[in-house]
Amino acid sequence: MQWAGMRNYTRIFDDDFFWNAAKNTLTIGIISTVPQLAMAMGLAHILNYKLRASTFYRVVMLAPYATSIAAASLVFVLLFGRDYGMINWGLHFVGIDAIDWQNDKWPSQIAVSSIVIWRWTGYNALIYLAAMQAIPQDLYESAALDGASRWKQFLHVTLPSLRPTILFTVVVSTIGASQVFGEPLLFDANKGASGGAEHQFQTLGLYLYEQGWVNMHLGRASAIAWTMFLILILIGIVNYVISRRLRASS
């Protein structure tokens, strides 16, 4: 054994696979988190109306959350199959040629993100719904008396009241997105940890796993883990500053 000094960290800077994984983590994170939270907000707004069978919808929205990553990824691998998958079969009717959801870069990242979106949208919607139900009715009444339309009420009453909740979901989703691991691991049809043949959907968590458990470079894996932690702290600081700015501006 040899003293490696900071070599495990310095080699990260000219490690193309690391930066590839970092980029993939960022893009998959954006593709999965932004639509997920936007849809969750819309869904919560609808669930906040007086509904028939509202309990049914709430249970349904939470069903994906109760599914394990392994089961969800298995289904989505089958659904996203290039030759026999249901999604390409459906696209065929709309006149879109078969998409290679495994090997093409953006389709594969969208497919991996869709697993994340499917599992977490309902969960976030229920969090938003709980916060929406705590908004006092008087605020809406006075807004309506002042002539605010429903859309204006949503913008100027609902959204500001939900600010702490939105911050919470953004932080939790960001942490989750930076650690996406199971979905890309199990989405790979070749059962490797490389995130596809050309590392096209390898995330940082998956790269860490590949370095540590496949290539047996535990030192490098640990260095990657610490670098991920530092990136997460940076994101946390940015989040904090933005939320401070938002609070100060109102």
Next chain:
Amino acid sequence: MTTTLTKPAADADPQPPKRVRRPKSARAGGQMHAGPIAYVILALFTIGSLLPLVWTAIAASRDNQRLAQTPPPFWFGGNLFHNLDIAWNDANLGKAFINTTFVAGVSALTIVFLSTIAGFAFAKLRFMAAAR
């Protein structure tokens, strides 16, 4: 963070007492009935949430050969008990069930126990370097 989420929800009154002077135009937010568009959107989300789950059940009742054909199967086949037999006998599903139950039970009990006493400590006890 969690407290700000759950506490108001618990206090929330699902049906606020009816006020006498409430103009019709002022009814808003949680008071409004959902329109047909809301139900259409909800139906789409319901299908999207349940389709992968239902399709897993369909796939569980089919064989590999049928799953590798277009169009994919849309209804249950007759292979369910054969697949269950393989899962139980060859893939050792029973053992996996026991393992899962054990891990889930022990971790859930431990988490609830530790969280309860830790929550009490954070809320009630004074100690060095506490938040307040």
